[in-house]
Amino acid sequence: xxxxxxxxxxxxxxxIAIATLVVAAVxxxxxxxxxxxxxxATPRGIRLLWExxxxxxxxxxAGVPAGVRGRVTGTAVTLFWFVAVAxxxxxxxGSSLPAPTSDINLTLALASTAMGFVHLTALQxxxxxxxxxxxxxxxxxxxxxxxxxxxxxxxxxxxxxGMVFASALMVLLIGELLPPxxxxxxHVLWTVFDMFIGAIQAFIFALxxxxxxxxxxxxxxxxxxxxxxxxxxxxxxxxVVKGGH
Amino acid sequence: MLETRxxxxxxxxxxxxxxxxIAVLVVMTRYVVPRIRLAMxxxxxxxxxxxxxxxxxxxxxxxxxxxAAEIKAEARREARATSDQARAxxxxxxxxxxxxxAEEYRWLAGRAAREMERxxxxxxxxxxxxxxxxxxxxxxxYLGDDVxxxxxxxxxxxxxxxxxxxxxxxxxxxVQSSVVSPPADDDAKLATIx
Numbered sequence: 487x488x489x490x491x492x493x494x495x496x497x498x499x500x501x502i503a504i505a506t507l508v509v510a511a512v513x514x515x516x517x518x519x520x521x522x523x524x525x526x527a528t529p530r531g532i533r534l535l536w537e538x539x540x541x542x543x544x545x546x547x548a549g550v551p552a553g554v555r556g557r558v559t560g561t562a563v564t565l566f567w568f569v570a571v572a573x574x575x576x577x578x579x580g581s582s583l584p585a586p587t588s589d590i591n592l593t594l595a596l597a598s599t600a601m602g603f604v605h606l607t608a609l610q611x612x613x614x615x616x617x618x619x620x621x622x623x624x625x626x627x628x629x630x631x632x633x634x635x636x637x638x639x640x641x642x643x644x645x646x647x648g649m650v651f652a653s654a655l656m657v658l659l660i661g662e663l664l665p666p667x668x669x670x671x672x673h674v675l676w677t678v679f680d681m682f683i684g685a686i687q688a689f690i691f692a693l694x695x696x697x698x699x700x701x702x703x704x705x706x707x708x709x710x711x712x713x714x715x716x717x718x719x720x721x722x723x724x725x726v727v728k729g730g731h
Numbered sequence: 732m733l734e735t736r737x738x739x740x741x742x743x744x745x746x747x748x749x750x751x752x753i754a755v756l757v758v759m760t761r762y763v764v765p766r767i768r769l770a771m772x773x774x775x776x777x778x779x780x781x782x783x784x785x786x787x788x789x790x791x792x793x794x795x796x797x798x799a800a801e802i803k804a805e806a807r808r809e810a811r812a813t814s815d816q817a818r819a820x821x822x823x824x825x826x827x828x829x830x831x832x833a834e835e836y837r838w839l840a841g842r843a844a845r846e847m848e849r850x851x852x853x854x855x856x857x858x859x860x861x862x863x864x865x866x867x868x869x870x871x872x873y874l875g876d877d878v879x880x881x882x883x884x885x886x887x888x889x890x891x892x893x894x895x896x897x898x899x900x901x902x903x904x905x906v907q908s909s910v911v912s913p914p915a916d917d918d919a920k921l922a923t924i925x
Contacts, residue, residue: 497736499744506744510751517763522770536767544768556768560760568755586748591741595749599756651738 505586509572513564539563546696550703554607558699561603565596566692573650573684577677585684588654593647597639600695605635608702620702642694649687653680855895863887 520536529537543562550558569587576585586592609617621631657680660672736742866887870878 497742497744498747499742503744503747506748506751510755513755514758517759521763521766533767536763537771540764540767540771556765557760559768560764561756563764564756564759568752589744590739591744592748592752594741595745596752599749599752603756 499589499591501584502586502589502591505575505583506572506592508583509568509575509586512571513567516567536563539566543692543696546693547699549700549705550696551611554611554699554703557607558696561600561699562692562696565600565695566688569596569646569691570685570688573687574681576654577681577684585650585654587646587650587687590643590647593643593650594639596646596691597642600642601635601639601698604695604698604702607699611703617702638698642691646687646691649683653683656680851899855891859888859891862891 516532517536520533522533540559540563543559543566544555546562547555547558572587572592573585575581575583576588605617608620612620621635622628653676656676657673660669660676664672863884867878867880867883870883
């Protein structure tokens, strides 16, 4: 059923799908383990990692309205951990699963979902008129703005896909070009570098999503909207205040 | 796989992955991230409150230290004043005791002098009487009853008066000097008593 250059809506890559589900399960389990009810009051371990990520995302999202800041933070944190775990999945010892981000499907799915969420939030905050006004003024820039909005998820997806795909190719090349005893050291070095690149790519993906949120949302912090997918925390975090909002 | 499909074209895996990610996103943004943010927010508040309480306690401590220093200085001033007062009272009491002692000494010395004079007079009269009696008896023993008792008695009295005058002068001079300036060791005794 595979066809070059055409969308194949019927074939499923089982290994990539399974890897994605494993990533989802890992992120869910670690996220649920990090909840306040499951961990002691003093943050350490997994909880500390989550709090560091949330704090960083809160700082990055300081410019968005306070009413949707929790949503933006939640999206950024989820994206970061999902992408990071997906990038690291193939370097786990004993794991035969590929990095699902080395496939265009996942990166495109992540980018599409993130950008869809960005526009949904913008619609909710600005209203339909405000949302359209944001894109229609000045009128002569409308094509460029539409093109930009189309390109954003594609670049987001291709950047991540390209990096992880290239990394996977590097692993294959090291294995193919060097004899097994000589390939060990380069392979280990590349794996460490790959983990670093994986974390950086996850950070970039989450940060760009926050920036896209900031680009479409008003800078005024007075806009308070109902949470779309549950943002219980509406109050302005003191850490965000400290960050200069 | 690279030979059979274009790796830049998504397939149905895209849908599965999107659904999986949306599910994770919903769970995370509804059940995980808000709770952790809330816990962070509460902890931040409690830390802020604890810091404010620590600042307030520090300010109270500084105030208490200043008050303690002020109280200490005031106590020192009071103690110094009390000490000065006690010293002045001591000096006053010493001077007063010394004056009273000197006055009493003078009174006692005067009384002693008068007593000595009275006893001296009594002794003198007694001695005069005895000397007169002895002289008359001796004269009668040697001269018989023809002795002029009156003349003899007068003669004896004159001699005794001469002796008495000399003795009285020296005694009076001694008493006078002791009354006017009491002995130095008496001053020391008075000071010790004070």
